[in-house]
Amino acid sequence: MTDNMELDNITKFLQGKTILVTGATGFLAKVFIEKILRLQLNVNKLYLLLRTSNDKSATQRLEDEIISTELFRILRDKWGSKFDALISSKVIAVEGDISSENLGLKDSKLREEIRKEIEIVVNSAATTWFNERYDVALGINTFGAFNVLNFGKKCDKIKLFLHISTAYVCGEKADMILEKRFYMGETLKGTHSINIFEEKRIMEEQLAQLQYHGAPDKAINSSMKEFGLERAKLNGWPNTYVFTKAMGEMLLGQFKADLPLVIIRPTMIASTYKQPFPGWIEGVRTFDIFIVSYGKGELTCFPANPNTILDVIPVDMVVNAMVVAMKVHYAERQHACEIIYHVSSSFRNPLTVLDLRNLFQCYFIKNPWIDANGMRVKVGQLTVFSKANRFLLLMQMKYVLPLKVLYLANILCCQRFKKIYKNLNRKINFIIQLAKLFEPYTFFLGSFNDENLVELQRVAQEQGIDLVEFNFDSKSIEWEEYMTNIHIPGLLKYGIKS
Numbered sequence: 001m002t003d004n005m006e007l008d009n010i011t012k013f014l015q016g017k018t019i020l021v022t023g024a025t026g027f028l029a030k031v032f033i034e035k036i037l038r039l040q041l042n043v044n045k046l047y048l049l050l051r052t053s054n055d056k057s058a059t060q061r062l063e064d065e066i067i068s069t070e071l072f073r074i075l076r077d078k079w080g081s082k083f084d085a086l087i088s089s090k091v092i093a094v095e096g097d098i099s100s101e102n103l104g105l106k107d108s109k110l111r112e113e114i115r116k117e118i119e120i121v122v123n124s125a126a127t128t129w130f131n132e133r134y135d136v137a138l139g140i141n142t143f144g145a146f147n148v149l150n151f152g153k154k155c156d157k158i159k160l161f162l163h164i165s166t167a168y169v170c171g172e173k174a175d176m177i178l179e180k181r182f183y184m185g186e187t188l189k190g191t192h193s194i195n196i197f198e199e200k201r202i203m204e205e206q207l208a209q210l211q212y213h214g215a216p217d218k219a220i221n222s223s224m225k226e227f228g229l230e231r232a233k234l235n236g237w238p239n240t241y242v243f244t245k246a247m248g249e250m251l252l253g254q255f256k257a258d259l260p261l262v263i264i265r266p267t268m269i270a271s272t273y274k275q276p277f278p279g280w281i282e283g284v285r286t287f288d289i290f291i292v293s294y295g296k297g298e299l300t301c302f303p304a305n306p307n308t309i310l311d312v313i314p315v316d317m318v319v320n321a322m323v324v325a326m327k328v329h330y331a332e333r334q335h336a337c338e339i340i341y342h343v344s345s346s347f348r349n350p351l352t353v354l355d356l357r358n359l360f361q362c363y364f365i366k367n368p369w370i371d372a373n374g375m376r377v378k379v380g381q382l383t384v385f386s387k388a389n390r391f392l393l394l395m396q397m398k399y400v401l402p403l404k405v406l407y408l409a410n411i412l413c414c415q416r417f418k419k420i421y422k423n424l425n426r427k428i429n430f431i432i433q434l435a436k437l438f439e440p441y442t443f444f445l446g447s448f449n450d451e452n453l454v455e456l457q458r459v460a461q462e463q464g465i466d467l468v469e470f471n472f473d474s475k476s477i478e479w480e481e482y483m484t485n486i487h488i489p490g491l492l493k494y495g496i497k498s
Contacts, residue, residue, distance in 0.1 A: 014040035023125030024048035062093035098144035121152040124164040130239040134228030141244035159331040167265040169246040174445035188236025238440035260337040267311035271490040279490025295369040301383040303391035304442035306354040311346040321472040344448040345474035
């Protein structure tokens with residue numbers, strides 16, 4: 001970290017600030033929390049809203065899922081024996097749930113304390129499964145965002161609401177996609193409008209019907225997932241995730257009143273590029289599933305437009321944009337500010353499907369995957385099918401039909417091939433489902449305009465903010481170096497649990 005005047009600008013801004021962060025156990029939020037603490041130890045407080053899970057309290061989750069991660073090693077090394085005491089004095093785990101009114105804060109004394117202190121709300125809570133249950137996705141991505149906004153508006157000192165959305169709220173639009181807000185009730189079909197509160201009622205009715213007829217949990221789960229996809233497609237979105245995120249944006253824009261609202265729309269978030277160290281990632285995310293499946297020798301072909309731009313952005317660049325936007329738009333009430341930022345790479349530094357395929361193919365040929373038996377996995381050329389129906393036909397002829405023969409042989413041979421059949425069936429179904437789920441993105445024809453983000457860079461420079469420390473310029477990414485030396489090694493080291 002540099003000690004120049006520019007860095008002091010944001011460091012001074014963060015001094016004494018109180019920030020509420022939702023979705024704090026998420027990948028992006030953790031990198032944001034670490035950055036704030038690394039920049040400014042004298043931040044007043046970071047309140048982290050955490051749900052209890054598997055009998056773990058919010059405080060236990062803070063320790064196990066955030067503070068003890070490898071991400072915090074730079075801070076741990078820097079602060080040494082004082083680390084735990086400093087964290088407990090600055091970072092407060094708050095038990096709550098954004099899908100509930102008042103964020104599920106049962107302790108009225110704590111609720112009032114938070115309301116009196118909070119100056120900035122960062123809403124990064126989301127369920128990112130493409131085919132999430134409709135009730136869950138609406139509860140978190142749409143009405144969860146609405147609940148956080150309503151709570152924020154009641155905070156005495158609130159100066160900024162920063163919301164994390166996704167650039168893919170655009171659906172399957174082609175060509176140049178602008179940093180443009182949604183209007184209440186807007187749909188991508190353009191033939192009708194949507195009543196979001198009515199959408200909630202329809203969802204509740206569907207769920208009540210299933211429960212009334214005594215449907216088992218598995219059937220309810222499956223039915224609510226299908227219902228979400230059905231509602232999304234009816235209104236022009238490819239999946240439940242982006243549909244419910246778009247409706248969340250609509251509610252924020254409609255009901256924010258005079259509260260400054262910043263919406264950050266990142267694209268596909270990848271591992272850290274530079275800070276706090278290169279390559280940190282958590283879990284296997286979006287396009288990483290193809291990298292891992294190929295490396296394991298499980299993926300030999302896939303449907304995609306070779307020229308589709310896979311819009312990838314390192315997580316630390318997203319966090320840098322968040323922090324700079326906080327500083328620039330803080331307390332902009334006089335403009336009733338609402339601004340949207342695409343934090344993306346497709347417009348200024350495109351990486352195509354073919355580019356990525358060549359990079360990870362080259363990586364695994366040079367650095368083979370070591371399987372559970374300690375054997376090197378040999379990989380060949382990954383075939384990219386530019387027509388989805390050709391891929392599905394190949395899967396039918398080469399795998400699904402022989403699998404049916406194996407199924408019959410298994411029955412005739414008294415379940416002798418049961419284990420082989422189950423294993424092959426699982427792998428083939430996984431690849432087919434993966435292809436269907438990712439089709440809107442592997443054949444995506446859009447590119448994300450980022451004029452607002454470029455303007456943010458210009459203003460930041462004017463204000464003396466160090467754009468090396470707070471780099472969010474995608475042009476500075478060298479894709480071969482990043483993928484080969486940072487992202488893929490980081491994914492294998494940190495992203496894969498087993």
